[in-house]
Amino acid sequence: MFNINSILILVVLYEPTDSELNKINSYIRCGYQILVIDNSSRINRGELKENAFNYEHFPENIGLAKAYNLALAFCQKYDYDYLLILDQDSILDFNVLSLLDYSITKLNLDLSKYAIISLHPVNDESMKVLTEPDAVFNFVPVSSGSIVNVHIAYEIGLFDERMFIDTVDTEFALRALEFGYKTVELLNLPIVHQVGQPKNIVINGVSCLVSNHSALRRYYFVRNGLELKRMYESSANPEVRAFAIGYYNWSSQVQVMMINYESNKLEKLFYCLLGYYDFQVRKFGKASYSFEDVLTNKADFDILVLFKLAQEFVENMNLYYSIRTHCQLAELYYDSGNGFNSNARVDAQLVNSNIVSFVITCDDNIIKVRFDPCNMPSKIKLICVTMKVNDTRISLVCNEHNAYSKTDDIYIFLTNDPQFIFNIDLKTCVAEFIFEYEVFAIDTSEYIEIINIQSQRLIELQNYSLVAPKNRIIEKIKFMYNKFLKGA
Missing domain, CATH: 2.60.40 (Immunoglobulin-like)
Structure with missing residues (x-):
């Protein structure tokens, strides 16, 4: 039997809006045990009107992985068996939690074998809770809405703090599958969760969705996607292997392609290149350079070279839809x-x-x-x-x-x-x-093929020696980029 009182709910904050803080207040009033870890620059405890919760403030921003690990330590100390992770912008109908035990029982799930039980992320607030259980097994869930088995987490190892934010949930789920544990997503129990700031575009008459994530998020997508592939591309588990390679393709190739349809092209592409670079020099954790550092010449020379390459790339990208003289x-x-x-x-x-x-x-x-x-x-x-x-x-x-x-x-x-x-x-x-x-002009479908082919040349950086000196890595980037520009 699944005991709802054995769950600690974690909400990680980062510069939340008033509406997001009000939503957390409503969670607290429901009577569940809640831990708030706040990575914002200012203290938000005063805006959280209810007092029956635990609040920790880290103005230096410790990221998601470390926040999750602190919450797991809290669970272990106070005897919680499960940790439910919520993003600050997620919307949860708490009737969902009351149906957890029923759904688990109907699906005949052996809880000792499941590292993660995930709610079903949707982007439509009108999505209703369904009483008849349905599920997808051994799926790699997103963090928000994931219910993590605390005991299994301590057995297989906690969240990888090198990842800092993106891919934290993915790597943990793949590791659980590697250890022989299972994951399940309960399709009848929705949680409203929006990925990025998506917008629809039309390509050859077909409506497509691009994520429009922030520029800094692209850095973590690319760097951590490369690391995920390195860690799991040789996994004996075919599901783990396939997902790691698929995530790498999405984070490294599709991210570059989507930039053309989004704003802030230069900043986003710079962070993609920085992600490639930091993967090569094995630099993990929080990104050490900001776009402002580059614009004000406060970054190292190697990083300024990456910025120059990004500028050239965007200039060429802008040519694809304009026939010059x-x-x-x-x-x-x-x-x-x-x-x-x-x-x-x-x-x-x-x-x-x-x-x-x-x-x-x-x-x-x-x-x-x-x-x-x-x-x-x-x-x-x-x-x-x-x-x-x-x-x-x-x-x-x-x-x-x-x-x-x-x-x-x-x-x-x-x-x-x-x-x-x-x-x-x-x-x-x-x-x-x-x-x-x-x-x-090249039409849109042909242009996408151009981006895929040319981004693949940049992706070849992953094959470069991980122990190469930094200047050699820059030379490799220059070489790859020259091939990229010439289409060689």
């Missing part, structure tokens, strides 16, 4: 047998909006020319390419290109350096090359 950026390289190089190139002469011309005066035989139409990922349609020698016009056909794909006359380039190569046989003379072409 591509004709003025076009270049033609020619190969006289020594390959293409910057000493054998000419700039474009603009004929009209879709036609550029290049004039080459050659003293040697030219065997190839390479046309670089623009410097961004794009779709390019080659309409007509001709070479004019004296009064003779010769049509040219593209022999090589670095397009990602080609459909009819449309080439799709997922690189900042699109190239077309034409084989020719040009003797000593003056020749004019005329290119008629159109450049189109």
Whole structure:
């Protein structure tokens, strides 16, 4: 039998609103035992009108993992068997707790085998409590609404304080599964919990949800996601292994992709790169640099380099939806047998909006020319390419290109350096090359593919030596980022 009086409720605060404090007051009035750990800069106890609760204030912000561990120690000291964790913005109907024993009994759960019994997180306050139990087993729950078995927590080890905030709950659940314990989410017992500040966007006519988490949260997502993968990607438990790798893919790739649809792109991307960096140098706990430190040049040189890379990335990101004056950026390289190089190139002469011309005066035989139409990922349609020698016009056909794909006359380039190569046989003379072409913006689905491919190159940082000196890690980031920009 599940004894509701054996539960201690923990609420961790961080700069709460008045409505969130009022909600905690309502919990206290329900008569449950509540521990409030406040990570805010100011003391909020005065706003919590009821006195029948325990309150601890940590203005230095000890994070979530340490707060959870302090609560577990409190449980052990005062003989609570379970710890129910609530976020300050979660909304709990306390009828849910009165149905816990009934649901556990109906589902025939052996409590000694379950490290976590989780309520069902929803984002709709109209979601009703259901009397007929339903459940998902061995699921990795979020912290808010999780009821942690105190005795099992002390057996398998407490929450990993290196994680500080994000992934704290995920790592603990995976570790419990590794030890052979179970988790369960009770689908009939909802708790209202909102992840981030989600907003809907439309991609190719399909409505999608992006989390819009804060910039600093992206740091913990990326760093801790990489660490989670390192810890559990070789797990003998296939569920643990699959979830760790899936979480890593979400935290490392999807986070970068979503930034394009959210505000504060530069700050968010900087924190993503900082997360990669700190994972490499094995730096955990609370993030040691703020975005303000970077803007005021108070950060170390290595961190300022990361900021510069983030700036370049965002600048290129902004190009994806705007076709610049591509004709003025076009270049033609020619190969006289020594390959293409910057000493054998000419700039474009603009004929009209879709036609550029290049004039080459050659003293040697030219065997190839390479046309670089623009410097961004794009779709390019080659309409007509001709070479004019004296009064003779010769049509040219593209022999090589670095397009990602080609459909009819449309080439799709997922690189900042699109190239077309034409084989020719040009003797000593003056020749004019005329290119008629159109450049189109990459549409949203293709853009997402660009971000996935290019973020994957940044993700390759995880394969770099964990004991490498810091300057070598920065060199690795520079190398990876140059590949990223060039689409190599």
